[in-house]
Amino acid sequence: MKLPLKWVSDYIDLPKDLRVFTDKMTMIGHMLDKTIETDTDTVIDLELRGNRADCYGILGLCREAHAVFGGRFDIPNRVALPEEPYDGFSIHVKSPDVYRFYSVVIRNVKVAPSPQWMQTRLRDYGMEPINNIVDITNYVMIESGMPLHAFDLHRIGGDRLELRNARDGETFVSFDGGTLTLQSEDVVFANSEDKVLGLVGIVGGKESGIRDDTTDILLECAAYNQATIRKTLYRYSILTEAGLRHTHDLDASLCDFALPRAAELILTHAAGEGGAELSGTRDYHPKPRKLPEIDFDPHEVTRLGGVSVPVAEQADILRRLDCVVKPSGDRLVVAPPPFRTDITASEDLVEEVLRIWGYEKIPSRALSSAIPLPVEQKELELEERSRDILVALGLDEIITVPLIDGAVIDAMKDPLKPVTIPVLNPPTANHTHLRTSMFAEHLEVAHKIFGRGDTTMAFYEVGKTYRKNEDAVHQPPHKPGFPYIEHRELTALVSSRDAYWDYYRLKGVLETYFSELGVRGITFTKEDDRTLSYPFSLCARAMQGGLCLARIGLVSPMISKSVFSLPYYVYGFVVSIDNLAKATFTLPDYMPYSAFPAVILDMSVQIPAGVQAGDVLATAQTGSELIREVTIEDVFARDGIRSILLRIVYQSKERNLTVEEAREIHNTVAATLEKTYGATIVGRNAP
């Protein structure tokens, strides 16, 4: 809200130091946005918050300043309006969104430029002068915060003005010449011929407006349902000064000031020869707002504010804010002034007392109450640890937006499309659906990385994916039956020109990641289901017991190459953080070195088709308590037969193991492998 300071000084005395004024206004809730120097005045622009409809007028803010600084507060002159109704013209309100409609008919006006001082003030505020009648309505709106509108009485068309909801599809030619197609939620002025003259509270039409030859006017001032006005205002983007004020909770009582004030100015500055004449009023105000009376415990100021303000001081502050305050025992009964539509309850009064008393007097106290038991959200802790481990393993962290392009989902042939959640109002044409996985965005990032000339990439994201909840299984904290679920996931993607990043290196990253987290006993099994393996064309699942913790694989070249034009194979994994939170964690094994030497023996094993090398390894590892470690040293295939070279380290913690002993166990392991997998042992030697 702009305050031209010369205008302001009509009503109050300003502190000599402007900074004192703006600082204090800022502290009590009206933050200085900027100071503007015009040719004729200094204008202070204060940021307004939505709950103070009364501060959209200069007087409202002067009242605030007066409560703080005291001194004079001059309310401008108003003429006494006649109570009898005007003749020959009637008002018909047919919309529940009209709360009050107060109007006066003024005859014998003379349209001319408004006085120079008024024009200057309007310009300082930021409005262009038009003519004396229109300028006066604007002037009083800026002064009081309450918009007014003047019709040329003889150009309304007929002898009645109706305020009603628009009919769907009804059209209206706006002041600027544009045609609006209206909806039934909009409230309009209509004349005797049922023609729409304007959108109430927002904008009038050209035809019924004031012209140079206007002699008789209908001047009105009204209160509407702010929600309705707001919807209409934003629907047609007609951001008029009047409309913006009506989107706030303006109290109908402001009409009692604004209408006689404007009439006074018209009689003074726009009278025709022999003087203008007030020929009656009509006031539609069926249900005046019931004013609250708040039973206020002054101790609340201490309980919420942390300061002690004497009760007498509190009462004084509230009175300076135009509240009616009556002591009642050790409590106060407080009736806020009608224009303070924001004050409805005890806590509102606490704020009133505190802000005038001074927020700067609220001390800063170290939190001293009992510290609550920390809340455990295991998923969050796992996410943070995951980030650190993957960064240590050479992957960069990225964050991408969870809204993706529906066209990309189609191009990727995502099998989850049926459970993908579309948004009703996409913020852009490329952000139409919530992601079910992070791949669309991540492959796009990969495309950019290779596009700028990089030859390698490795990154991950920790975030959420979303899908429709088909089984009505719910994710806490949503209630059962909530139709959507969110998953916490970690997705990593790697690719490089020199094949540095291949499946095994990425799998190594995943294995180290699990072991660093303390998740042990992970087995990898091949996933053949095309839906479950998407977007991988080769995919393995990382399981701890029956719990699937991750999927890892080669991103289908049909996606990485064909859809995203990526030059090299892309490998990736997806960890379910939700499932990880259910996994079994063990502390790291700090195994002291055995003081006794180890015996190392190799075993070359031919394995039949269909047998997984990983299974053979796992069996060998559990062959004996004296086996410290089994590694796969080589994998090779000849004539279609796969062979692996196992290296087994035999060691005891208690004694020297003889080579003979070790060989004996070695033979047992060999026999187990032959029996379990039909493997053929083709060599068993010391390396």
Added chain:
Amino acid sequence: MIVPETILTAARQDLAAVKGISQLEEIETKYLGRNGKVNSLFKNMKKLAEEASKDVKEIGKELNRLKQELERLITEKKELLLADGGTGPDIDLTLPGIRPRIGKLHPHTLVRRQMNDIFKGMGFSVYEGPHIETDEYVFERANLPKNHPARSLQDTIIIENPDILLRSHTSSVQSRAMENLELPIRLVVPGFAFRYETPNQTNHFIFLQYEGIAVAEDLTMADLHGALETFCKMFFGRDTKVRIRCKYYPQVEPGCGLDIQCKFCGGKGCAVCKRRGWVEIAGAGMVHANMLRMNGIDPSRYSGFAWGMGFDRIVMQKLNIDDIRKLYNGALI
């Protein structure tokens, strides 16, 4: 043969006494130089062979072994001296090191952890809630009933009209926490929120909010002031000046804005702070009695404070990132 053994022993003693490179070079000349001891032995091979009643070839082999051993001892000593003298073997100490490759954390993670750590020190826990929310949790329970003017300022991304949407702020998590946890609570909620907006340099349809809430039987604005001042001093620097001023937010009453004094002008007013002398950091206040009530908490017994910060702007300032979109499109790696 006795002679090589004697020479070797003498050489060892000589080398043990060597203190510098020049001395070592003298020793090298003494034994391996053209007129050194080894060469003089080679010259007298025949004589030596006779004395030892051995074949000349045999003596030659022994002398070669002696020579090799001496060379080895001298080289070893030389390396020790060089390394000890700080000049090292052939190392250019100014060439860049070979770094192991580690990844980079996202700026959000760095800053969020810094904030989390500060608040954890004050007894706060980190808490999170769903992104897909109901109108009830985003608006009703945040004291934004239908037709509230502030709703129009928060144009939401809608999933199902009118009741299911992407949360437009993280106050929904405050409600979920108050509903689900036992009091007292002290929580920080760093989380994404979404608004219907076309992304540009400074605004995006996704952004991170850093909210916090504390509810107990005895909390006042002095506690709010204290907790947030401590945070500001630890995050922005010990000398940071902090103020709270009255400001309206629907979720709180009394409400306040939290400012820090502008670091560029020291409060005098400059272009950075728009001549205000102060920079707004957060919106805050005492949790609105309606909000407590709607989440099953008796506002006459309990009180609480809450705050919310626009996190992206702080991250961008701290790390000199000029475009919010870069935080969300992988452009920073």
